[in-house]
Amino acid sequence: MxxxxxxxxxxxxxxxxxxxxxxxxxxxxxxxxxxxxxxxxxxxxxxxxxxxxxxxxxxxxxxxxxxxxxxxxxxxxxxxxxxxxxxxxxxxxxxxxxxxxxxxxxxxxxxxxxxxxxxxxxxxxxxxTDVLRIGAGILDLSLRDAVLPDGTRVALSAREFELLRVLAARPNTVHSRSELRRRVFDEAAAASIVDTYVYYLRRKLGRTAIRTVHGLGYRLGML
The missing domain is CATH 3.40.50.2300 (Response regulator)
Incomplete structure (x- = not known):
C-alpha cells in the first residue's frame, strides 16, 4: 500500500x-x-x-x-x-x-x-501481475525466482516456484496439503510431496517463508 x-x-x-x-x-x-x-x-x-x-x-x-x-x-x-x-x-x-x-x-x-x-x-x-509480495520480499513471475528484502535473488526449481506462486497469489488463505498436491504435483501419489517442497523452500528462503497451520495445511509467510 x-x-x-x-x-x-x-x-x-x-x-x-x-x-x-x-x-x-x-x-x-x-x-x-x-x-x-x-x-x-x-x-x-x-x-x-x-x-x-x-x-x-x-x-x-x-x-x-x-x-x-x-x-x-x-x-x-x-x-x-x-x-x-x-x-x-x-x-x-x-x-x-x-x-x-x-x-x-x-x-x-x-x-x-x-x-x-x-x-x-x-x-x-x-x-x-509481474511480481507477488512475500512480506518485504517478492516473487518475480517473469524471472521465476524470489527476491529477498536485501535484494538477493534466489533461484527456484519449477516446482518450488509454482508452490510459492500458489501460496503468494492468495496470501491469507490456508491451503490443505491435498489441495496443494492437486494444484502443483498432480501426478504425485501422496500429499507428503508438499511437505518435501515446503522444506526445500524454507531451506532456501528461511523458515518464515511458509507458515504451517497445524491440522489445516500451509499459508504464505514472510521473507
Missing part, C-alpha cells in the same frame, strides 16, 4: 540539496528511501535491492538516467521508474519513456505533484 512503511523508493539524484529535500518529504510521508548520488550507485542499488518506485534524474554523473533505466530494464528490474529532468521537450520525454521510464516530471517541480505521481506509480506496482 502506498505510503506504508513497506514501500521502498530509490532516489537517484546528484543535486545533494534537492535529494535531501525530496528524501525528507518522502520519509515524512512514510516511505523507505535509499539515495544514490550518481548512476553507477543507482545501478548497484537497483540491481541488488527490491524497490517499488525509482525516481531517477535524467542528467547524472558516471551513468546518465536514460542508460541507467535501460540497464535496469535489461536485467528485468520490475520497479516503476519516474524520470526527473530539466529537459522538457517532447523528444526528451519520448526518449525517457522509450528507455523504460513509466513517468516523466520536468524540473523545477512541485513536491506535492511528485508525491502524487509516486502514489500513482505505487498503485500500478500493487496492481502489477
Amino acid at each position: 502506498c505510503g506504508a512503511r513497506s514501500t521502498r523508493l530509490l532516489l537517484v539524484e546528484d543535486d545533494a540539496e534537492l535529494s535531501d529535500m525530496v528524501t525528507e518529504t518522502l520519509v515524512d510521508e512514510g516511505y523507505l528511501v535509499d539515495q544514490a548520488p550518481d548512476g553507477q550507485r543507482g545501478l548497484h542499488l537497483g540491481l541488488t535491492r527490491p524497490y517499488d518506485v525509482m525516481v531517477i534524474d535524467r542528467l547524472l554523473p558516471a551513468l546518465d538516467g536514460l542508460n541507467l533505466v535501460t540497464k535496469l530494464r535489461a536485467r528485468a528490474v520490475p520497479a516503476r521508474a519516474l524520470m526527473l529532468t530539466a529537459l522538457g521537450t517532447v523528444n526528451d520525454r519520448i526518449a525517457g519513456l522509450d528507455a523504460g521510464a513509466d513517468d516523466y516530471l520536468v524540473k523545477p517541480f512541485d513536491l506535492d505533484e511528485l508525491s502524487a505521481r509516486i502514489r500513482a506509480l505505487c498503485r500500478r506496482t500493487s496492481d502489477s
Whole structure:
C-alpha cells in the first residue's frame, strides 16, 4: 500500500540539496528511501535491492538516467521508474519513456505533484501481475525466482516456484496439503510431496517463508 512503511523508493539524484529535500518529504510521508548520488550507485542499488518506485534524474554523473533505466530494464528490474529532468521537450520525454521510464516530471517541480505521481506509480506496482509480495520480499513471475528484502535473488526449481506462486497469489488463505498436491504435483501419489517442497523452500528462503497451520495445511509467510 502506498505510503506504508513497506514501500521502498530509490532516489537517484546528484543535486545533494534537492535529494535531501525530496528524501525528507518522502520519509515524512512514510516511505523507505535509499539515495544514490550518481548512476553507477543507482545501478548497484537497483540491481541488488527490491524497490517499488525509482525516481531517477535524467542528467547524472558516471551513468546518465536514460542508460541507467535501460540497464535496469535489461536485467528485468520490475520497479516503476519516474524520470526527473530539466529537459522538457517532447523528444526528451519520448526518449525517457522509450528507455523504460513509466513517468516523466520536468524540473523545477512541485513536491506535492511528485508525491502524487509516486502514489500513482505505487498503485500500478500493487496492481502489477509481474511480481507477488512475500512480506518485504517478492516473487518475480517473469524471472521465476524470489527476491529477498536485501535484494538477493534466489533461484527456484519449477516446482518450488509454482508452490510459492500458489501460496503468494492468495496470501491469507490456508491451503490443505491435498489441495496443494492437486494444484502443483498432480501426478504425485501422496500429499507428503508438499511437505518435501515446503522444506526445500524454507531451506532456501528461511523458515518464515511458509507458515504451517497445524491440522489445516500451509499459508504464505514472510521473507
